[in-house]
Amino acid sequence: MHKSEYNIYLCSRVSLVFITKSASIKLKDTVNRIKPYHDRSESKEEQIVKMFDGIATHYDLLNHTLSLGIDRCWRKKVVHLLDDIKNPVLLDVATGTGDLALALSALKPVSVYAVDISTKMLEIAYKKIKKRRLQMTVFPKIAAADELPFANNTFNAVTVGFGVRNFENLTRSLTEMTRVLKPGGKMAVLEFSKPAKFPVKQLYMFYFTKILPWWGGIVSGDRKAYRYLASSVIQFPEGELFEQELVKAGLMPICSLRQTFGIATIYLAQKPLSR
Secondary structure (H helix, E strand, C coil): CCHHHHHHHHHHHHHHHHHHHHHHHHHHHHHHCCCCHHHHHHCCHHHHHHHHHHHHHHHHHHHHHHHHCCCHHHHHHHHHHCCCCCCEEEEEECCCCCCCHHHHHCCCCCCCCCCCCCHHHHHHHHHHHCCCCCCCEEEEEEEECCCCCCCCCCCEEEEEECHHHHHCCHHHHHHHHHEEEEEEEEEEEEEECCCCCHHHHHHHHHHHHHHHHHHHHHHHHHHHHHHHHHHHHHHHHCHHHHHHHHHHHCCCCEEEEHHHHHHEEEEEEEEECCC
């Protein structure tokens, strides 16, 4: 996209920016401040590391069980949205135990870098990579989203699956991910969202605020972790508010695709060819 086209795009969204600016700032600040353990003084990032290190061994079981396996379908859709990229070099941020990074291997990439701040989660990811004999394609690496150890304009696509809610600083992290994305490259973000229609909305809220913390706490031994996960979903600036964050990071939103009654949303955006 040329500079003039990008400017036209930004101008077309001026009304949205003014209308949602105060709401976006309020929600983003809430997301940045919300932590798993409010009685501790560590930063959000430090608490996130401890939380995921603590629940890592139970994470996959709970994730697939509590989502009834639907999360696998959502990841496949993310992969499908990127299947027009030939021989890509890919980055999966907040990779966790590597499910999305492994799914991206279906694109026959040159390489997939899978980064996360939790050592324990990456250890599980590496076991999966080794089991599927993808050690020469998928490379796990410790790194934070707001300080990526890669050069500018490195990747054809950057993905995040259920991770942006956990960023210490949402704006800085999205901007850093844009930095390492090649001009014309795509960013795909898969994240939980909130259904709007009755009765799915009511059932969803009951599940996330009651069932998820209770059952997740029993299995993992850390009820606060699953209370945090529920709270972070509820407070996340979804839809147009998140699209606004993508624009601020230097991206052009392409589409936002709500999944399974609005339980999750896939955000697809592109870095302009020039700005």
